[in-house]
Amino acid sequence: MLEGFRASAHGLHQIRSPSPTEKMRSSLLFLVAVLLCGLVSAQQDGLPERVQKLESDNDVWVKSRVAFAAALFDTDTWTSMNESTADRTLEFKKVVTNIGNGYDPQTGIFTTPVKGLYYIQVTGVVGNNGQLNAGLKKNSDLMFAIYQKSGLQTSASNGMTLALEQGDRLYVQLWKGQTIADQGRLSTFTGFLVFPM
Numbered sequence: 001m002l003e004g005f006r007a008s009a010h011g012l013h014q015i016r017s018p019s020p021t022e023k024m025r026s027s028l029l030f031l032v033a034v035l036l037c038g039l040v041s042a043q044q045d046g047l048p049e050r051v052q053k054l055e056s057d058n059d060v061w062v063k064s065r066v067a068f069a070a071a072l073f074d075t076d077t078w079t080s081m082n083e084s085t086a087d088r089t090l091e092f093k094k095v096v097t098n099i100g101n102g103y104d105p106q107t108g109i110f111t112t113p114v115k116g117l118y119y120i121q122v123t124g125v126v127g128n129n130g131q132l133n134a135g136l137k138k139n140s141d142l143m144f145a146i147y148q149k150s151g152l153q154t155s156a157s158n159g160m161t162l163a164l165e166q167g168d169r170l171y172v173q174l175w176k177g178q179t180i181a182d183q184g185r186l187s188t189f190t191g192f193l194v195f196p197m
Contacts (some may be wrong), residue, residue, distance in 0.1 A: 001182070066100035066118075067192035068110055071185035080127035080181035083173070090134070090172045090180065092189045100193075110170045110191060120191040121159030122146055122172050127179025132156055134174045155186065159196060 070092035073079045081090075091108035103110045112118065126132040126148050135145040136158075146156035164170075172189050174180055180187055 006083035008114075023194055026125075028075065040081045043096070047103065057164045064114055064116065064193055064196040066102055066113055066116075067097055068103035069079045069097040069188060069190040070095045070103060070105060072180065072187040072189075075168075075182075076184045078181065081179055082127075082164045083177055086175055086176050090174050090189070092172070092187075096127055096185070097190075103189075106180045108171050112164045112170070113170045114193065114196050115166045116160055116164065116193040116196040118164050118191055119159060119161050119194055120170060121157065121188075122190075123155060123157040123186070124148070125155045125181045125183075126150070126152055127181040128152065129177075131178055132174075132180055133178045134172055136170060136171050138162065138168055138170050143170075150174070153181070164197065170189050 036043075036137050071094035072081075072090060074094040090110050091105060091189050092103075093105050095103065095105050100113050102113050120136060120143075122136050122144075123135065124134055124146050130151045132146065132148045132151065132155075136143045142160060144158050144160055146158045148154050148156035162170075170191070
């Protein structure tokens with residue numbers, strides 16, 4: 001066979017040598033293909049861990065949407081709770097917001113669904129005896145209080161940020177001999193997650 005020729009059913013054909021530019025393109029394409037294969041292979045090594053982290057981060061993000069707001073009574077007429085003969089946990093019945101379903105209006109207890117920094121606020125209007133004294137409790141420990149003795153229909157409010165663990169229970173306790181009233185959401189228990197920890 002003649003050098004530089006190729007035989008086929010149609011006869012002899014001259015084999016053309018690639019030009020230097022074509023050789024360079026071919027070499028460059030080969031290097032790019034090798035580089036891409038190496039990058040894909042290297043990234044696949046950590047892929048399961050990265051997917052797991054993304055799923056975990058998404059789970060925290062979903063759980064970190066927490067906020068609640070509730071008023072003492074579900075009525076727009078003036079309603080005063082009688083003097084209590086003992087400390088009493090208030091059940092804020094008119095739920096306005098309950099994102100994350102942490103607040104239970106049947107018990108008046110907000111249970112933290114995720115560990116984090118929360119902002120909690122309590123506002124109360126003085127009832128029939130002219131005195132209001134109530135406190136926010138976390139798992140039976142007093143965190144802060146509201147107090148007002150200036151007379152009927154005056155109010156008090158207090159709030160603070162609290163670092164809470166998942167499952168902590170917050171509630172408002174009206175102390176013995178005190179009254180509280182509500183009309184159209186004047187006495188409220190509210191809170192939200194500032195950020196998860």
